Amino acid sequence: xIVADAIKATHALVAAVPLLGEHPNEKDxxxxxxxxxxxxxxxxxxxxxxxxxxxISRYEASQPEIVALRKEMESVPVGIAVxxxxxxxxxxTTSDFQNEIVSKSMVSRVLNGQRQLTLNHIKKLASxxxxxxxxxxx
Numbered sequence: 001x002i003v004a005d006a007i008k009a010t011h012a013l014v015a016a017v018p019l020l021g022e023h024p025n026e027k028d029x030x031x032x033x034x035x036x037x038x039x040x041x042x043x044x045x046x047x048x049x050x051x052x053x054x055x056i057s058r059y060e061a062s063q064p065e066i067v068a069l070r071k072e073m074e075s076v077p078v079g080i081a082v083x084x085x086x087x088x089x090x091x092x093t094t095s096d097f098q099n100e101i102v103s104k105s106m107v108s109r110v111l112n113g114q115r116q117l118t119l120n121h122i123k124k125l126a127s128x129x130x131x132x133x134x135x136x137x138x
């Protein structure tokens with residue numbers, strides 16, 4: 001009978017992926033993230049990917065620090081977020097943008113939300129990093 005087999009398989013799956021169980025913890029969450037990464041690379045069509053991803057989202061929605069981080073991230077304008085990400089990836093400082101944004105103080109003002117990137121800044125940054133200018137525009 002399918003019901004008995006499904007229940008047995010569910011218990012085995014929860015034993016293998018504890019995040020799918022009743023009271024997951026941070027270790028279960030981190031293990032599930034690793035599983036999703038593996039599945040994305042090696043078995044992207046696996047139905048397990050959808051199941052575990054949904055449970056990860058549910059777990060994250062129950063964690064106040066993750067909810068707060070998401071709210072903070074959503075409040076950062078796209079252009080600033082992209083610029084900060086590029087700075088982090090390339091290990092750049094505010095002094096490294098003389099050709100694109102001119103001065104260190106202007107970069108600081110942009111990153112602090114006091115000034116906006118101009119169209120000229122966006123074109124130069126996109127050219128420097130080989131990305132679409134659309135990444136900097138909401």
